[in-house]
Amino acid sequence: MTAGDTPGGISQWDWTQEGALEIGGTLMFARGSTPDQVIEAFGMDPGAARLLPASRVSEAVRLPAWDEITLEVLHPWIRAGQTGEWAFAVDESSAGYGGYEEQAARALSHGREVAWFSWTRGCLIPGSSCWRC
Numbered sequence: 001m002t003a004g005d006t007p008g009g010i011s012q013w014d015w016t017q018e019g020a021l022e023i024g025g026t027l028m029f030a031r032g033s034t035p036d037q038v039i040e041a042f043g044m045d046p047g048a049a050r051l052l053p054a055s056r057v058s059e060a061v062r063l064p065a066w067d068e069i070t071l072e073v074l075h076p077w078i079r080a081g082q083t084g085e086w087a088f089a090v091d092e093s094s095a096g097y098g099g100y101e102e103q104a105a106r107a108l109s110h111g112r113e114v115a116w117f118s119w120t121r122g123c124l125i126p127g128s129s130c131w132r133c
Contacts, residue, residue: 024120026091026101030108033087035080041107042078042089043100054079076100 030038036046050060061077079090091101105116 024118026089026116026118028089028091028101028105028108028117029086029115030088031086031113033108033112035082035087038080038087038089038104038108039078041104042076042091043104044076044078049080 028038030041033041036049039046039049052060057077057079061075065075065077067074076091079092081088089104101116101118105114108114
C-alpha cells in the first residue's frame, strides 16, 4: 500500500479520474481565502453560486460548456469550497486551457499562498505553479 491508498487498493485521489476530470482539470488552492473570493477570482458571481453535490452539477452548468470544434470554453464553471484555512476550486470545464486560470491565481495570490495544478489525460500542464506574493 502506498501513501494515500486506502484499504482495498482505492486511492483517496480516485475522484480525479471521474467524469470530465478523467480528461483533464484544474485544482487551485488559496490559503486565507474564502470560497466566494475563489469564485470571484475565476470571474464568476458568488451570488449566483448553487450548493449542489457533484452528482447534480449538470443542473447548474450552462450548456454548451465549450465549443465542440474549437474547444474554447464558452461557459466556465467551477466547484469551490474550503477546508481549514485553504479555499479551493475544482475546474472541470477547461482542463487547464481556459486562459483564465493564471488570472485567477494572480488575483488570489496577493498576500496569500496559492497552489495551482492543471492536467490533461494524466499529464501536468506546463504553467502549473505555486505562488506566494
